[in-house]
Amino acid sequence: MKIHRAITGIVVLTMMILVATSGLVVAQDKYIVAADIPWAPFEMVTNNGEFFGFDLDAIRMIAIVAGFEVEILNTGFDVIIQNVITGKADLGVSGFTITAEREETIDFSAPYYLSNQAVVIRKDSGLNIITAMAGLGTRKAVGAQNGTTGFIFVEDELQGAGLDIEIKGYEFYPTAILDLVNGRLDAVIQDEPASQSSISAYPDLLMIAGIINTSEYFGFLVAPGDPQGLLPRINDAVSELGLKVIDAPGGAQMLVVTPGSPWDNLLNGYFGPTNDQIEAAWLSCKDLLLVDKDVDAFAKAMADEVAR
Numbered sequence: 001m002k003i004h005r006a007i008t009g010i011v012v013l014t015m016m017i018l019v020a021t022s023g024l025v026v027a028q029d030k031y032i033v034a035a036d037i038p039w040a041p042f043e044m045v046t047n048n049g050e051f052f053g054f055d056l057d058a059i060r061m062i063a064i065v066a067g068f069e070v071e072i073l074n075t076g077f078d079v080i081i082q083n084v085i086t087g088k089a090d091l092g093v094s095g096f097t098i099t100a101e102r103e104e105t106i107d108f109s110a111p112y113y114l115s116n117q118a119v120v121i122r123k124d125s126g127l128n129i130i131t132a133m134a135g136l137g138t139r140k141a142v143g144a145q146n147g148t149t150g151f152i153f154v155e156d157e158l159q160g161a162g163l164d165i166e167i168k169g170y171e172f173y174p175t176a177i178l179d180l181v182n183g184r185l186d187a188v189i190q191d192e193p194a195s196q197s198s199i200s201a202y203p204d205l206l207m208i209a210g211i212i213n214t215s216e217y218f219g220f221l222v223a224p225g226d227p228q229g230l231l232p233r234i235n236d237a238v239s240e241l242g243l244k245v246i247d248a249p250g251g252a253q254m255l256v257v258t259p260g261s262p263w264d265n266l267l268n269g270y271f272g273p274t275n276d277q278i279e280a281a282w283l284s285c286k287d288l289l290l291v292d293k294d295v296d297a298f299a300k301a302m303a304d305e306v307a308r
Contacts, residue, residue: 030069031228033059034089036077039173040197041270041278042095052282054270057302058112059093059220061262061295065237076171078147081106084223091230092221095191097149107226110235110245111217114255117150118195119209120180120188127186129210133158135165137186143168143176149216150189173198181205191216193271200274217253238263241295262299269302281305 037043037051044053051072063070070091075083080092084106095115098108119129127137135158142158144151146169154167168185170176176188177198190198192211199206222230239245242261246254257264270278281302288298 030071031063031090031230032088033070033072033091033093034075034080034083035072035092036080036094036172037072037074039077039095039194040275041193044275044279046279046283050286052279052286054113054266055093055095057266057270057282057289057298058263059091060289061241061266061299062234062237064289064293064295065240066233068233077145078171081221084221087223090222090228095194095218096221097216098219099149102221105224106221107224107231108219108221109231110238111219111253111255112238112243113218115191115193115214115216115218117153117189117212117214117216118192119212120177120190120195120198120206121186121209122180122183122205123207124205125186127209129212132187132209133163133165133189135163135186139166139184139186140164141166141168141185143170143179143185143188144190145170145173145176148173148190149214150191153212153214154189177202177206196271197275217255241266262295265299265303269299269306273306277306 035043035051035056037053038045040053042053042055043051045051051074056072059070073089075089077094080089080094081102083089084092092106096102098111119132121127121132125137131137133142142154142165144154144167151167151169154165158165159167168176173188173190173194176185179185180188181202187209188198195208199208220234222228242258242263244256244258246256248254257267269281273281284305285298285301288294288301
């Protein structure tokens, strides 16, 4: 019996060593998700410090369908990629636009959201999208979060074209919006859904001057080579939840959402309502997701709650 146990132990140990050295992916039970919070409606936080938002609930739903767990870690946007590369986090989930430059250092999932850039101004500024972006405001300055495609757009397309405009970088978009409210900026450029959320917080002061059709696809990101083997599991789960990515002529991609699916209901729960409505709905429905792990019931309850 002792000899049999010793042999069994050697066999198990040998298999563990072979797996560890063969380059095979070993699945984990829990993965660390780095997200920049808050950035409504993608990343939000309650008064009690609970994290929610479209991105965060999407990755929770994906994890349930794919059979793993996630732990969300609040991380500055401009260090998320580096933290994923160095292994401090397993996933980057924070409205990251899929770009060729970023794909040089990390790997993306299939796209899960399509966005454009919006230009937010004060209602009393007398500006429009052209004058605000041309540096014709009193401050000659536009705000954006560091490392975002909004920031890069101002650098490349505006300053690169020789326009006399300053780009002010911020650690968080809400800080840029606050500076706009207080008259320290002429405009803020950020993704359209987040801009809609920003103006809902200051409806008497702010407005969207216009939309820049940048056609940006968001993706979840992992370390180069996908060492945890997460991307196929994520992509399959997103498809099961009701979002299909279809290749269109000319190399473009179309995001097709199945009506009434969990993904469709989650979109309806987060895009359109005010931040207060979203938070109230989430607080009412959260146990369906966090405790019961019922993605269908949670997403439908969110859509139903905000529609009341």
